[in-house]
Amino acid sequence: MNDDRRKVLKGTGGMAVMGLAASAGLFVPGSAWAQAWNKAAFETKSLADTVKAMGGTGATESKDVVITSPDIAENGAVVPFTIASRLPKTESIALLVEKNPNVLAASFNIPQGTEAGVTTRVKMGQTSNVTALVKADGKFYYTTKEVKVTLGGCGG
Amino acid sequence: MADPMKIRATMSGDKVEVKVLMSHEMETGQRKDSKGAAIPAHFIQSVTATHNGKVVLSAEWGPAVSKNPFLSFKFAGGKPGDKVTITWTDNKGDKRTDEATIS
Numbered sequence: 001m002n003d004d005r006r007k008v009l010k011g012t013g014g015m016a017v018m019g020l021a022a023s024a025g026l027f028v029p030g031s032a033w034a035q036a037w038n039k040a041a042f043e044t045k046s047l048a049d050t051v052k053a054m055g056g057t058g059a060t061e062s063k064d065v066v067i068t069s070p071d072i073a074e075n076g077a078v079v080p081f082t083i084a085s086r087l088p089k090t091e092s093i094a095l096l097v098e099k100n101p102n103v104l105a106a107s108f109n110i111p112q113g114t115e116a117g118v119t120t121r122v123k124m125g126q127t128s129n130v131t132a133l134v135k136a137d138g139k140f141y142y143t144t145k146e147v148k149v150t151l152g153g154c155g156g
Numbered sequence: 157m158a159d160p161m162k163i164r165a166t167m168s169g170d171k172v173e174v175k176v177l178m179s180h181e182m183e184t185g186q187r188k189d190s191k192g193a194a195i196p197a198h199f200i201q202s203v204t205a206t207h208n209g210k211v212v213l214s215a216e217w218g219p220a221v222s223k224n225p226f227l228s229f230k231f232a233g234g235k236p237g238d239k240v241t242i243t244w245t246d247n248k249g250d251k252r253t254d255e256a257t258i259s
Contacts, residue, residue, distance in 0.1 A: 037201045042218040078222045097220060101186060105220035108229075114212050115171060119228040122220050123184070 042104050047096060047131055050104050051140050054094070054133075062087065062141035065134045069147055076124040076149040084117035087136035093118055094135075099128035124149045163256035165240045172234035172258050174205060174212075176227045176242055184219040200225060203244045207234050234258050 041053035051059050068082040083093050093116065094107040105122045116134075124130075127148045134141045159179035166173050178200065185197025199219040205212050212231040234240070241255040 037216055042216075080226075100220050101184075102218055102220070104218055106215060106217045108213060108215045110213065111211055113232045115230040115232070117230065118213070118215075119226070121222040121226050123182075123222050124220075 038107070041107070042102055044103055046103060047098070047133070047142065050094070050096060050133065054092075054107075054135070054140075056135070056140040059133060059140035059142045062134070062143060065132050065141055065143040067130060067132045067143060067145045069130065069145065071146075072148045072150065073124065074150045076126070076151055078121050079124050079147060079149070080119065080121050081130070082117065082119040083132040083134075085132075085134045085136065085141075087116070087134060087141060089137040090116035090134055091137075092135040094133040095120070095122060096131040096133060097122065097124050097128050098131065099126050100124065103131075158250060158252045161242060161244075161252065161254040163240065163242055163254055165234070165256045165258040167234075167236060167258065168230060171230040171232050172207070172238075172240070173230045174228065174240055174242075174256075176205075176225075178203075178225045178227075178244060178252075180223070180225060180244070180246065182219065182221055182223045182225060186219075198246060198248060200244045200246045203227065203242065205229070206241045206243075207231065207238060212240075 041050055044050040044053050064086040066084045069080060073079040081095055083095060085093060090110050092107060092109050095105045096103045097105050106120060108118050110116050129144050130147050131142050131144045162177040164175045180200050181198060183195055183198040187195045189195055197219050200217050203215040213229050236258050238258045239255050240258060241253060243253040245251050
């Protein structure tokens with residue numbers, strides 16, 4: 001919270017006003033820029049629902065999808081994940097944390113020429129199964145791994 | 157308003173490896189302040205990386221991505237001296253674009 005204030009103080013003239021407007025919530029979510037964001041998918045509570053929200057009918061388990069992460073995460077606020085797909089024509093990669101309030105954490109679109117592998121960090125509320133969902137050649141594939149969390153990252 | 161991203165783009169074999177560290181609080185909307193009122197969600201929703209005008213990666217994020225997000229990926233077709241541009245947009249409409257030169 002204090003970050004906001006600091007930024008406002010730091011910002012000059014017009015920027016400070018923008019900052020105030022933003023922190024007061026005057027920019028209503030749902031305007032044009034937000035339409036590209038797949039809200040339905042980010043509100044799902046299970047893998048099956050997420051697949052549906054992304055336009056698929058079901059997903060098959062595949063050994064060609066690989067999750068690299070620690071087996072035990074000491075700090076649930078920052079859990080590093082690398083997801084790689086060896087499937088040909090990989091179009092997108094998504095990361096789902098089963099026991100988070102909303103399962104979908106992040107989704108990446110992989111254009112041609114980009115390696116089907118991304119690394120990022122996510123928050124985990126508690127020990128949970130983590131699923132990497134890959135869309136390749138129009139079909140969905142997934143792999144699941146359990147990650148134990150010592151200290152949850154959502155309670156603050 | 158937001159601090160600049162740290163972007164590093166290096167050649168790794170014939171591909172370009174891009175590492176990005178963004179500066180964002182990534183508030184989930186699940187937490188409560190000391191008075192018990194919910195802190196509104198504030199997080200990056202979309203990230204786009206382009207190279208020579210071509211999108212090399214786009215991402216949609218939920219609030220579960222960690223504070224000060226890190227992202228790393230590789231793409232083909234870049235060469236030293238080219239520019240890689242990264243843009244993010246958060247759920248309050250805030251935007252930030254930064255670029256880095258491939259080395």
